[in-house]
Amino acid sequence: MTDYLLQMSVPLSLLLIALLLAQQYLLKPLGARTLYALWAAVPLLLLCASITSLLPQVVEAGAIKRYQVGIQQLTAAAGNINWLFWLWLAGVMLCSSFLLLSYISGRAQFNRAAPLSGTNTPAYCRQADSSSGPYITGLITPRIILPHDFFTRFDATQQRLILQHELTHWRRGDLHLNYLALVLVSLFWFNPLVWLAYRQYRNAQELACDALVTKNASKAERIAYGYALLSSTQQSSANWWPLTHHYGDFNTMKQRITQLQRQQGISKTVVLGAMALVIAATLLLQQPVMAGVSKTQQLAAVMRIEPRYPLQAAEQGISGYVQIKFDVDAQGKVINASVVKSSPEQVFDKEALRALTQWQYTATGKLHLAQMVQLDFELDTVQADIERVSVTPAAKKG
Known part of the structure; x- marks a missing residue:
């Protein structure tokens, strides 16, 4: 798992840099809705790379390898524990715990909030006893x-636009997309670009939601909505949780109010072109990358x-060997193992x-066929640093 994540960090980082630069310099010409749609390139890249890495790639067998059955192999295996995996897993668990705490806190805060009075008030709206929200x-x-x-801070127009803004997040699936984004953040927590991205x-997401809410709004409604955004910046940042939607701090709000003056739709040509570019780049570059990994990572x-060692064989003083043919899948697991030759049978x-x-082999992303090993069962253990060479009689010439 860690090998895959580290391998994907380079193309993922390059894509995130491109998206961050686009967010900085292309907001005005492309519009908020188009830039928000471009973020779909991130899960698309990871999906394409995962599918590509799972495609069958076959590597033929090499020479037979011999291993002596003894305590040396067991001791060496214990030293191969991947500490990087446990470090990564600890980070994932920490992020997951924080997200779970966020979810529980959000539910608790909603349950503490008072239901709104009035027959026309939706049940999913509640009013907190603080400035939260x-x-x-x-x-x-x-x-x-x-x-x-x-209801005292905002007038009727502002109240309607604010509720429409929040419901737009839900209808577009923004909250569930955030869950996906947070899963990716948790998996790639070691990459600082992921947090910034x-x-x-x-x-x-907030800019795109504003653009959609005010798409058909009048100038007076946009001005009223802008004042509502400014008023919402007074909310304490201590109430922020990653699974909630907030209006943002003052610097973010300045950008959002500026964007209210521009009304741009979503450019399907730009979005589809960017997605096609990501898919093409992944398909073209992933195979050479995987091939390079296989060459350097034997x-x-x-x-x-x-x-x-079988007890009965040890008691009788029997030694011997077993030659086994097997395949190794892309994840390094042994499959299709069968005995080719053994002595005694x-x-x-x-x-x-x-x-x-x-046994676990290196995960090269390719299927390795017809691997051969010989396990030598020897009562007298030979030192591991001594090279062993088998000498067999030459075949008689006819």
């Missing part, structure tokens, strides 16, 4: 929390389970197969 959260059903002074992605056993076969099927 307005924001929307939820997983299956929307939950909108309004500040305690919502997530913040800019959320800003782009197939090797990174974890070996040592076979147990059927003495060590079962134990050799049991151990070998648990």
